[in-house]
Amino acid sequence: MTYPELLERARACSGPYCKACPVCNGAACGNTIPGPGAKGLGTGAKRNYQKWQELCVNMDTICENRPADTAVSLFGRNFEAPFFAAPVGAMKLHYGDKYDDLAYNGILVPACAENGIAAFTGDGTDPKVFQAACAAIRSSGGAGIPTVKPWDRDTLLAKLELAKAAGPAAIAMDIDAAGLPFLQGRTPPAGSKSVAELREIVQAAGQPLILKGIMTVRGAEKAAAAGAAAIVVSNHGGRVLDQCPATAEVLPAIADAVGRDITVLVDGGIRSGLDVFKALALGARGVLIGRPFVTAVYGGGAEGVALYTDKLKRELADTMAMCGVHTISEISRDCLWGVSAR
């Protein structure tokens, strides 16, 4: 199967809203929620994508001629490349009838593990979603990151126990889910958490806790003060608040402020290995990619995940070779054109 064939197959089965576009840039889905679009006018997803495209890389091939190594170590585990599948939930609502969350994670989690990366999994009001995600992670040897919503204290503590039993490298919480329209007024209730509440959650997690949905230096400092091991600079793909900056725009200042103390990851509009390279150059240690992994699963199941993961790895390795870096840790802001070093 080729990538264009994968897209064609996905187009036939990913529901009425996703068009499985050649480039997943938020243009066709706009503000369709339900669906994979963004909130309000739908500008968030488009801006995320666009800002990576505006960054240019510095080519330099006068260097030792040896292969680029995309491997990284994060949260005490080795991965073949510095990217993860992002958590995506409520599959039937957003992508039609083909897969529910259980089936989607049942394909995605082992496929990512087999290809040397890991998947974050989503959460839902139906307890079976988180239980099944944790089961998929456990049976993949803990190669996955369960992502819990910011529920009320009792629900959260019970879900953290389930997550821990899966033996993951880390546990995540999408703290920005407080803004999701379809979580408003639902049971169990979800919402914002104070630094003091987050401290208790970090303790209860007993694993590195990743706070996903940080868009300011102030937010990053609060996450660090709460004891989070990592943050994901993310605006949930534009789905929780319209008219936010793009993640590429806020990442450098956040990485400069907290990157020495905690692990900084980023997502939103990252589509290629070249985009992954740019995100690392701006200061991220790794990235999450959401919508295109959905397209990979719908278009080709486990084979689709392998195909897309391999494509990303090859693009990243090619960019590294063309920019004169041989290992991930050598990627720095100097690799970007017109961006001043930190």
Ligand SMILES: Cc1cc2nc3c(=O)[nH]c(=O)nc-3n(C[C@H](O)[C@H](O)[C@H](O)COP(=O)(O)O)c2cc1C
């Ligand atoms: C349909 C859909 C469902 C999502 N569900 C979740 C979720 O359950 N938990 C979560 O943390 N993020 C969720 N996200 C956000 C993604 O994890 C990610 O932050 C966002 O899509 C940006 O990455 P992308 O531009 O590569 O898609 C969802 C995104 C989409 C499009």
